[in-house]
Amino acid sequence: MKKLFLFTIITLVVNVLVATNVYTVKSGDYHNPCIWSNNSVPSNGDNITINHDINFYSQVYFFVNTVTISSGVEMCGYNNIVVDNACNIYMDL
Numbered sequence: 001m002k003k004l005f006l007f008t009i010i011t012l013v014v015n016v017l018v019a020t021n022v023y024t025v026k027s028g029d030y031h032n033p034c035i036w037s038n039n040s041v042p043s044n045g046d047n048i049t050i051n052h053d054i055n056f057y058s059q060v061y062f063f064v065n066t067v068t069i070s071s072g073v074e075m076c077g078y079n080n081i082v083v084d085n086a087c088n089i090y091m092d093l
Helices: 002-017
Strands: 021-023 047-050 054-056 060-062 066-069 075-077 081-083 088-091
Touching: none
Parallel strands: 021 047, 047 066, 054 075, 060 081, 066 088
Antiparallel strands: none
16 A cells, blocks of 8 residues: 555656646647647646637547636637546636
8 A cells, every 4th residue: 555655656746747838839720739839739747828729620638737728718629628637727717
């Protein structure tokens, strides 16, 4: 039991330390790497900020640490947004 607890704590700390802050640089499809600041679609553990309108035609998975959606941003699509229960979502209203 102690080993499982220790493993869980170490995993959480590593995820926080390696999290990348990623933000949109222009409007477009969520899965298009060109709209993201690091030229890559956000991955597990990232902190993402959506500053521009986003569309999506396939499922979007928020298995990231945080999602911040800026005021006035529209997210439109023809599929689902799946949010991991450990993800925090913030919206600027």
